[in-house]
Amino acid sequence: xxSLESLGERKIIEIIWKQLNVMPNLPLGFGDDVSAVxxxxxxxxxxxxxxxxxxxxxxxxxxxxxxxxxxxxxxxSDFAAKGVKPVALLVALGIPQKFTAKDIExxxxxxxxxxxxxGAYILGGDTNEASDLVICCALFGTCSASLLMxxxxxxPGDILAVTGEFGKTAAGLKILLENLPVxxxxxxxxxxxxxxxxxxxxxxxxxxxxxxxxxxIDSSDGLAWSLHELSKASHVGFIVERxxxxxxxxxxxxxxxxxxxxxxxxxxxxxELVLAIKPELWDEALDAVKxxxxxxxxxxxxxxxxxxxxKTDKGAEPIEPRGWEHFQSCTGETRG
Amino acid sequence: xxSLESLGERKIIEIIWKQLNVMPNLPLGFGDDVSAVxxxxxxxxxxxxxxxxxxxxxxxxxxxxxxxxxxxxxxxSDFAAKGVKPVALLVALGIPQKFTAKDIExxxxxxxxxxxxxGAYILGGDTNEASDLVICCALFGTCSASLLMxxxxxxPGDILAVTGEFGKTAAGLKILLENLPVxxxxxxxxxxxxxxxxxxxxxxxxxxxxxxxxxxIDSSDGLAWSLHELSKASHVGFIVERxxxxxxxxxxxxxxxxxxxxxxxxxxxxxELVLAIKPELWDEALDAVKxxxxxxxxxxxxxxxxxxxxKTDKGAEPIEPRGWEHFQSCTGETRG
Numbered sequence: 001x002x003s004l005e006s007l008g009e010r011k012i013i014e015i016i017w018k019q020l021n022v023m024p025n026l027p028l029g030f031g032d033d034v035s036a037v038x039x040x041x042x043x044x045x046x047x048x049x050x051x052x053x054x055x056x057x058x059x060x061x062x063x064x065x066x067x068x069x070x071x072x073x074x075x076x077s078d079f080a081a082k083g084v085k086p087v088a089l090l091v092a093l094g095i096p097q098k099f100t101a102k103d104i105e106x107x108x109x110x111x112x113x114x115x116x117x118x119g120a121y122i123l124g125g126d127t128n129e130a131s132d133l134v135i136c137c138a139l140f141g142t143c144s145a146s147l148l149m150x151x152x153x154x155x156p157g158d159i160l161a162v163t164g165e166f167g168k169t170a171a172g173l174k175i176l177l178e179n180l181p182v183x184x185x186x187x188x189x190x191x192x193x194x195x196x197x198x199x200x201x202x203x204x205x206x207x208x209x210x211x212x213x214x215x216x217i218d219s220s221d222g223l224a225w226s227l228h229e230l231s232k233a234s235h236v237g238f239i240v241e242r243x244x245x246x247x248x249x250x251x252x253x254x255x256x257x258x259x260x261x262x263x264x265x266x267x268x269x270x271x272e273l274v275l276a277i278k279p280e281l282w283d284e285a286l287d288a289v290k291x292x293x294x295x296x297x298x299x300x301x302x303x304x305x306x307x308x309x310x311k312t313d314k315g316a317e318p319i320e321p322r323g324w325e326h327f328q329s330c331t332g333e334t335r336g
Numbered sequence: 337x338x339s340l341e342s343l344g345e346r347k348i349i350e351i352i353w354k355q356l357n358v359m360p361n362l363p364l365g366f367g368d369d370v371s372a373v374x375x376x377x378x379x380x381x382x383x384x385x386x387x388x389x390x391x392x393x394x395x396x397x398x399x400x401x402x403x404x405x406x407x408x409x410x411x412x413s414d415f416a417a418k419g420v421k422p423v424a425l426l427v428a429l430g431i432p433q434k435f436t437a438k439d440i441e442x443x444x445x446x447x448x449x450x451x452x453x454x455g456a457y458i459l460g461g462d463t464n465e466a467s468d469l470v471i472c473c474a475l476f477g478t479c480s481a482s483l484l485m486x487x488x489x490x491x492p493g494d495i496l497a498v499t500g501e502f503g504k505t506a507a508g509l510k511i512l513l514e515n516l517p518v519x520x521x522x523x524x525x526x527x528x529x530x531x532x533x534x535x536x537x538x539x540x541x542x543x544x545x546x547x548x549x550x551x552x553i554d555s556s557d558g559l560a561w562s563l564h565e566l567s568k569a570s571h572v573g574f575i576v577e578r579x580x581x582x583x584x585x586x587x588x589x590x591x592x593x594x595x596x597x598x599x600x601x602x603x604x605x606x607x608e609l610v611l612a613i614k615p616e617l618w619d620e621a622l623d624a625v626k627x628x629x630x631x632x633x634x635x636x637x638x639x640x641x642x643x644x645x646x647k648t649d650k651g652a653e654p655i656e657p658r659g660w661e662h663f664q665s666c667t668g669e670t671r672g
Contacts, residue, residue, distance in 0.1 A: 012431065012440050012463050019444030023424060023457035035459035037424060039478070045381065049474050051428035053464045088359060088373060092387035092472045094430070095348065104348050108355030121359035123371035127348050128389045131467035136428045138385050138474030142375070 029233070032151050033078040033218055044148060046084045047140045050075045054133035059176045059194060064103055064133075066195045068110025069117075071135035074220060076118045077199040077271040081218035082150070083208025084143040086120040086201075091137050094130025107135070118201050147208045154215035154234035154276030158302040161285070163200045163273045163294055166223050167249025167260060168193035170267025180256055189248045193270075200273045206292035207273070212281035222268035227308045228321040230274060237307045238276075239316060240300040261310070266322050276302050365569070368487050369414040369554055380484060382420045383476045386411045390469040395512045395530060400439055400469075402531045404446025405453075407471035410556060412454045413535035413607040417554035418486070419544025420479040422456040422537075427473050430466025443471070454537050483544045490551035490570035490612030494638035497621070499536045499609045499630055502559050503585025503596060504529035506603025516592055525584045529606075536609045542628035543609070548617035558604035563644045564657040566610060573643040574612075575652060576636040597646070602658050612638050 007015075017030060027044055028036040034048040052058070052071035062070070072089065079086045091111055095104070115122050120139070172194035174180050175187060182190070200218075207213050215234045219226045227238050245264040253260035275296075277285050282298075289296040300311070309316035343351075353366060363380055364372040370384040388394070388407035398406075408425065415422045427447055431440070451458050456475070508526035510516050518526070536554075543549050551570045555562045563574050581600040589596035611632075613621050618634075625632040636647070645652035 007437060007440070009463050009465075011437075012429075015437055015440045016429075016444035016447070016461075016463075019441060020448045020458050021452055023459060026459070030460055035424075035426060037459070039375065045476070047426055047459070047474070047476060049426040049428045049460075049472070050462045051430060051464050051470070051472060053430055053466045055467070056465055088371075088383075090371060090383060090385040090474060092385045093348075093352075094387060094389055094466075094468070094470055101343060101347075101351055104343070104351045105355060108352035111352070112356045116357055122356050123359060123362070123373070123383070124366055124385075125352075126386045127345050127352075128387050129392055130389045130430075130470060131391070132430070134387070134430055134466060134470055134472075136385070136387060136470075136472040138383070138426060140381070140383060140476065 027145055028148070028150060029152065033081045034084065036148065038145070039142065042145045044143050044145050045140065046079065046082065046143055047138065048075050048078050049136065049138045050078070051134060051136040059173060061176055062195050064106040065110035067133070068107040068135055069114035070197055071137055072111055072114025073197050073199050073271065075137045075139040076120070076201055077218045077220060079139060079141060080199045080201040080204035081216050081273050082148055083204045084141050084148065085205060086118055086139050087141040088121045088123045089115055089137050089139045091122055091125035091135065093125065093127045094132060094134030095127065096131060096133060097129060118199060149208055149213045149216040151215055151217050151230055151233035154230060154236045154302045156236055156302050156304040157279060158214050158276035159279050159282050159298055160238050160240065160300040160302060161275045161277055161296050161298050162244050163203045163289070163296060165244050165246035166270055166272065167245045167263035167267055169269045170263040171249045171252040173269070182252055182255055186248055186251050190252060197269070197271050199271050200294060202292040203289050203294035204273055206288040207275065207285060210281065210284050210288040212277050212285035213275050214278055215276040217274050219270050219272045219274050220268065222266050222270070223274065224265040224308065224319045224322055225268070226274045227319065230276065231306060231308055234276065235306065237303045237305045238300055239303055239309050239311055240319065241311045242299050243310070244297050244299050265319060363481055364484070364486060365488065369417045370420065372484065374481070375478065378481045380479050380481050381476065382415065382418065382479055383474065384411050384414050385472065385474045386414070387470060387472040395509060397512055398531050400442040401446035403469070404443040404471055405450035406533055407473055408447055408450025409533050409535050409607065411473045411475040412456070412537055413554045413556060415475060415477060416535045416537040416540035417552050417609050418484055419540045420477050420484065421541060422454055422475050423477040424457045424459045425451055425473050425475045427458055427461035427471065429461065429463045430468060430470030431463065432467060432469060433465060454535060485544055485549045485552040487551055487553050487566055487569035490566060490572045490638045492572055492638050492640040493615060494550050494612035495615050495618050495634055496574050496576065496636040496638060497611045497613050497632050497634050498580050499539045499625065499632060501580050501582035502606055502608065503581045503599035503603055505605045506599040507585045507588040509605070518588055518591055522584055522587050526588060533605070533607050535607050536630060538628040539625050539630035540609055542624040543611065543621060546617065546620050546624040548613050548621035549611050550614055551612040553610050555606050555608045555610050556604065558602050558606070559610065560601040560644065560655045560658055561604070562610045563655065566612065567642060567644055570612065571642065573639045573641045573645070574636055575639055575645050575647055576655065577647045578635050579646070580633050580635050601655060
């Protein structure tokens, strides 16, 4: 009988999914970034849960305050990708016995900061003793069904765009997990990307209202994986014409002789939005995001043929469906 | 600096609570069985999260199917206590590496059974690797604000009632954790109480509609603790005139020379409802619960003076505010 290690997260989800009765008339497919149920008329209740476990989600050097904030932000990011305003969260905690009152205080402060940064509140939760630090958030909000951005819906000809550059988190994690040295002016923004991730909520909300988006996903499993998920859900393909690699990641790659495409595509733990945008509404989308204080980077287009490719001088090479694997090298030593 | 062990669960909640900004206009106080926000007009969104961790919540002998079902049922029980119909759940899992595909299947089946037993569905969730088995459910539903049963609201003169007998779970846990032998006709119902807890949902829903209830709580932390919580929230006291000890628990206590009052009051992990009922609507409450197929047992009354007492031949003796402490003797060996 295969153990968890050989099964992998996606196989586990598949096994569980097979045991469940599916609720009728769901407005959003299983496997989208969030779940939703109808509240009548055009209104949806949107809900999401995501669990942070220190030994796989918290790299060495991240404080408890940062870990707790991140546990909230990774849930907010999924709401951003659907264009849904978060209202409030519940937080269930698993806390190791060695934790002190000061540790708990830092966790509480981090949770509150993560929520308030995006206008949400923490309403309550549950506390347990556990071997790992476990922070499990359940986030909810409501939205108009007609404004919800889904993973499905991209059409050939759509403009492929992202809300920011990629690769900084992957590089930052390499610094932390593989002790790769870099000058501090490069190190700081890379570590900041790991320790203080941002959800693109204002961008997502503005894009939803613009009605320019045909399909959307967040990039927490990496750009490549997100593109494949979007392709699968929308039954289209994508050609990436320009890799949106952050300059700091390019510099890091140069210093250590790494591929910057690898950092950009297969990093993960990044919270940009990946979007298929109606070409005729591109200017509106750009305008909406700019007004919200964000940026929108055109990186390619949707095509009829299923698959994901990177355009190169020699033609188009396939982008692999490799996703983010939880980093196994974390120590779980998260102290405030 | 005190560690988690010396802090205790309630102190931890207090520390976290102090770090949070409180959402304005909440219809339900922090610390009630569920959280709620207004959806406009008279409608509330009700939400709850409760985490099961195998090493403290799953006694030896409980299967993975039963553990997963219990993780759902303990959330449903809080909805029952508030008179709210559950709609759907999200489930975040922390899974130890040694688990097999068969184990995961049993967890999936147990989750689905727990939800469907009470008319709810599982919509989605999240999967992680963790040292313990962690099952974190987030349950939601909607209700009319005027029907929500709260912890506050009990008045002197109210009839104190419960939806079933107590003590079986405490006795069953003693069998499992202290290896106390008993004849099988006593053992079976006691173990069944531990392995297959039931939420009093139909009773709670019927009572809410009857409008006979002034205050309500579920008894997952034990009868004594629940009475103290109800007393605190409602600013009244309670006199227990008759202990609702299950005959199987009485028999178990006799065999082992234990106090059956101890089993009844301080056991915990029981999911009966504890209710303060308007005396003039007692018959309506009784009728509503009977029609729903349940039972309602009158055990005492609410009084003006704060505190909780047990009426005895010699007068009234205080019932201590001792609650359920997670059972530390579990092995976490939960295999299907």
